[in-house]
Amino acid sequence: MSVRSLDERPAAQEQPLSKARSTFVGSLGRHRLMPVLLLAVLVALAPLLFPSGFYYRIFALVYIFALAAVGLNLLMGYAGQVSLGHAGFMGIGAYAAAIGPAHFGLPGWLSLIIGAVLSALIAFLVGRPILRLKGHYLAVATLGFGLLLAIVFTSEAEWTGGPDGMSVSRLVLFGWSVRGSETWYWVSAVLFLAGAAIAYNLIESPAGRAMRAIHDSETAAGVLGVDVSRTKLLVFVISSVYASIAGSSLAFFNGLVTPDVAGFLRSIELVAMVVLGGMGSVVGSLVGAAVLVLLPQALTFLHDYEHMVLGLIIMGVMIFLRDGIVPSIAAAFRGRRG
């Protein structure tokens, strides 16, 4: 997957340009991949503002979590299905990246792909019965599913190193060893942009319209001929692949994986990124991931008061920007203009 997405980045940038050249400049702004192009420019320019090399590391984490958040946002924000166990899929990806090279001598990139396929397969098998549940029942079922995966990672110590976790060997692509924060900044950025581009494409596709119809009303969507359970399952599988690839990247980047990657708190954190940034907004997922990765870093000077302030900020954002940061701000701008 990472190999393919490396090639996809230029495509994502050039496609809207080449198309728009022949038409009006105005249609450039309306093209569905325009936001991805703008994000790519931001991502490329961001390092100019970094005061130190440490920020490469932090922002690499932002992009990795943003990738998982975009996938979860497809499920929650667009299809309207909650998952409180998505870190479980991150765990599958992370442990695939660790176990593949360590126990089977597989190359890292192949392990990442195997992790993604495995996640998709498990999501497909589990998704059918779980997605029949609605609302809070779906929440508790996905929570239980995530917890079960975390328990497996903790208890199968022979394979996973148990609660202490295991080290992950470096990712090697075509003989090029991916190492260092700066390199990972660009690799994770490309992965995130590819994920965002795929998400934008999916949202505008017939399947995407079916997803959004289900969000508004399952019954109405069914009446209009949408295969509700199949569409929900499709989004669930896609979002599990996003989480799995993000998990693999996190494992390669950290060089270490512990069962925490699949834990309940991680799942909650992913949901928080989606909701804080804005459900149904791909850019929102990036903002949500940035807020939740950067805030704890920014608040360390508060020492013991860190968690109090973090809790207050989460509450404040949700009370005053209840649709999430990006949609609320966008709505405020629209309101001012007209």
Add this chain to the structure above:
Amino acid sequence: MAELLQFAFSGLTVGAVYALVALGFTLIYNASDVINFAQGEFVMLGGLVTVFLLAAGLPLPVAALLAVVASTLVGLALYRFAIEPARGANAVTLIMITIGASIFLRGAAQVIFDKRYHSLPPLFGDTPIRFGGAAILPQSLVVLAGALVIVVLLWAFVDRTLFGKAVLATAANKLAARLVGIDTRLTVGFSFAISAAIGAIAGILVTPITLTSYNIGTLLALKGFAAAMLGGIGSAVGAVLGGLLLGLLEALSAGYLSSEFKDAVAFIVILAVLFVRPQGLLGRARVERV
């Protein structure tokens, strides 16, 4: 047999706490449609405030009473300053607010108290009572009796008093309740206060057995939520049943299989129940109106 009895008793004791947390979930959910993930923090507050007031020299009953009052005030503040201003927001946003509140309360407890584990003296000593070959801690019986008293009092209150009926009416239909002259802000606020008080009492009762610390709330909220869903959200009897069942399942699988898998078994059963009955054990299946 003695072994089974032993496991069953420890399961029921923990289950009683889950049941009380689940009951708190249910009260707040019925009144306001909010899934309150800060519910576990009330259990933490009840235990920790009592521990520290006791250490400050207050007698146990006074310390316990003040701890319940303090938690109740926190519950009211949660409603007034976090849930009320966000009314009308969607369910996930409200859940995020309660998660924010739970992070805040945990952080506050860590600053005001400390990060260590604490215990309280058991009410009737710690000499186990022999019963059918099993050794039962007297405090276990206190927890079970306490849970029973709370459930009965709550039932009597809701069923027998005018204000209780107003709370019930608010839960059934908020708009209709307001139309017949019920101050729904008062009844919803009251539901938050009561479920905070119930959580605090559970925390005080169980601390002598399970100890308490600033970070016990998350796991309890998770278990309480699972118990409430197992029983069927919105059903008070279901919440109590779900809690006891969850506690029993954990204790039995920890005893007969391995403590590693106690959560696994509990959640496998919950998943299995939801596949057969998507609305929980006692929940009513809802027909969606279009």
